[in-house]
Amino acid sequence: MEKIRLSKLMSQQGLCSRREADNFIERGWVRVDGERITELGTKIHPAQRITLDKAAQAQQLEQVTLLLNKPIGYVSGQPEPGYRPAVSLVNHGSRFEGDRGPQRFNPMHLRGLAPAGRLDIDSSGLLVFTQDGRIARQLIGEDSEVEKEYLVRVEGRLPLKGLALLNHGLSLDGEVLKPASVVWQNKDQLRFILREGKKRQIRRMCELVGLNVTGLKRVRIGKVRLGELPLGKWRYLGPDETF
Numbered sequence: 001m002e003k004i005r006l007s008k009l010m011s012q013q014g015l016c017s018r019r020e021a022d023n024f025i026e027r028g029w030v031r032v033d034g035e036r037i038t039e040l041g042t043k044i045h046p047a048q049r050i051t052l053d054k055a056a057q058a059q060q061l062e063q064v065t066l067l068l069n070k071p072i073g074y075v076s077g078q079p080e081p082g083y084r085p086a087v088s089l090v091n092h093g094s095r096f097e098g099d100r101g102p103q104r105f106n107p108m109h110l111r112g113l114a115p116a117g118r119l120d121i122d123s124s125g126l127l128v129f130t131q132d133g134r135i136a137r138q139l140i141g142e143d144s145e146v147e148k149e150y151l152v153r154v155e156g157r158l159p160l161k162g163l164a165l166l167n168h169g170l171s172l173d174g175e176v177l178k179p180a181s182v183v184w185q186n187k188d189q190l191r192f193i194l195r196e197g198k199k200r201q202i203r204r205m206c207e208l209v210g211l212n213v214t215g216l217k218r219v220r221i222g223k224v225r226l227g228e229l230p231l232g233k234w235r236y237l238g239p240d241e242t243f
Helices: 006-012 018-026 054-062 133-140 162-167 201-208
Strands: 030-032 035-037 050-052 065-070 124-130 148-155 181-186 189-194 212-221 234-236
Touching: 006 018, 006 030, 006 050, 018 030, 018 133, 050 054, 124 133, 148 201, 162 181, 162 201, 189 201, 201 212
Parallel strands: 124 212
Antiparallel strands: 030 035, 030 050, 065 124, 065 234, 148 189, 148 212, 181 189
């Protein structure tokens, strides 16, 4: 069996992200079959046993994940000219008063905090930021099957077979989209549940069937709901919550 780069295998096994893996290896916090590995780029057989030292496990326990109700006009990832990144909304004063999490806000919680998924500038709703590579991989990894749920306000006339096509049968960027769940919420609003997240996917799907999106809000990621989180506010992912 062909050997695989240790950091890649650690990510595939859900131990951490590849970036974290390299950091742990450099610090001597990774063992393979009981032997400490400190050289970046080391390759091993997939059947070999990888373990993390307690120091690495302790660092992972300190990592935080935040939930933000992103307003329209903020970009979820890298800042664009004239627009603010959504992470700029995360500060002591904008924490949701109803957050009952045990953590006290610490500016160190912003270090290495990255969005786990995109939500375009014209959309609002649930956006996840995390320091934990395991959560990032769960939500946006190539093999992620975590559901994302959206409420989508539309204009236009949906063809007879349009709803069926939205559920399955459309292609974007030369690829057939995964089956979705799309139903009417009311006369001008659709509820989308997706298991993938191509750029501006819902808007482009609607365009293909003659609909124009006038409002888009993400209300759920996996088992975590937006709930009562106010617009522009954030809270910590609770210790009892999982995606």
